[in-house]
Amino acid sequence: MNNQQKGKVYLVGAGPGSIGYLTLKARELLAEAEVLVYDALVDPQLLDLVSHDCLRLNVGKRGGKPSTPQTEINQILVRYCQKGKNVVRLKSGDPLIFGRSREEREALRAANCEFELVPGISSVLAAPLLAGIPLTDKHLSSAFAVVTAHQPEILDWEALARLDTLVILMGGRNLREIVSQLRKHGRDESTPVAIARAVARPEQQFWFGTLADIVEQTAGISLSPTVTIVGEVVSLSDRLTPDLF
Structure with missing residues (x-):
């Protein structure tokens, strides 16, 4: 019998910059995260809100610099969700405004992974x-x-x-x-x-x-x-x- 805990992915908006513009909901989720998958433009102080044993994965995209392919990001989210982990996908601004969330949501749906959208200030x-x-x-x-x-x-x-x-x-x-x-x-x-x-x-x-x-x-x-x-x-x-x- 498989007693593995069911994982979940939260697509979270980090706000426009400073940690001061993070929502309370996002702060709560960061504190509970077991895996943090984050973009390049998020405030480094946000990383201090996760627990010391949270796995932190920087997948940020910046123009002209090496970046993680979107397909690989999708696979990361699915993989850790299927392992029963509480995953926070932290995006700058709001996750649905030019955040390429469609690809991630489609990958999660295809893998039957539960996910939740959390708005952020764009x-x-x-x-x-x-x-x-x-x-x-x-x-x-x-x-x-x-x-x-x-x-x-x-x-x-x-x-x-x-x-x-x-x-x-x-x-x-x-x-x-x-x-x-x-x-x-x-x-x-x-x-x-x-x-x-x-x-x-x-x-x-x-x-x-x-x-x-x-x-x-x-x-x-x-x-x-x-x-x-x-x-x-x-x-x-x-x-x-x-x-x-």
Whole structure:
């Protein structure tokens, strides 16, 4: 007879950066974890929340650096779940926003492994807020869209250029192309732009400008990880000097 304990995997959002933005639910799960599978962008202090005998596996993906293939991550989750372990898959931000969770959930379902989703604060929301920018406003922004600019060539720039507010993730390396596409499709060069780098971390930085000058402002600066906000609501930031726009 097999008396092995049934394992479970928790797909957990770690928040945008600092440990201070971790949810209470996530903290409880980390304390109970037997296996921790974590991304590169999570706060190192989070590792102190697991027990000393918890197996810690860094599977983080960073552009231009060696990384663990997604298929291998899937196999790790399934393997330890089938061994009866309590597994926490810790992802930066929220696990379902550009977190490649689909592949992991499909692998877990196929292996009949139990799993649970635990939300986290996404940089989509945290970056504009920490920059003092409201994504919606009665007069300036009735809607906003979130995109990843990792592959700008596949985006519908004509449609995006018409929206009040854009929140663009993973666009640091392609900032010049982003600006070019928005202007090409009708966005005025005076449109305010903000760039938030490493939000919710001690080293966070913000740049404010327009489509006309933001590329020049950030020339030569590593903009990873970064969130770009485009739209008139940027002008409402309390971090701005009154005469910037």
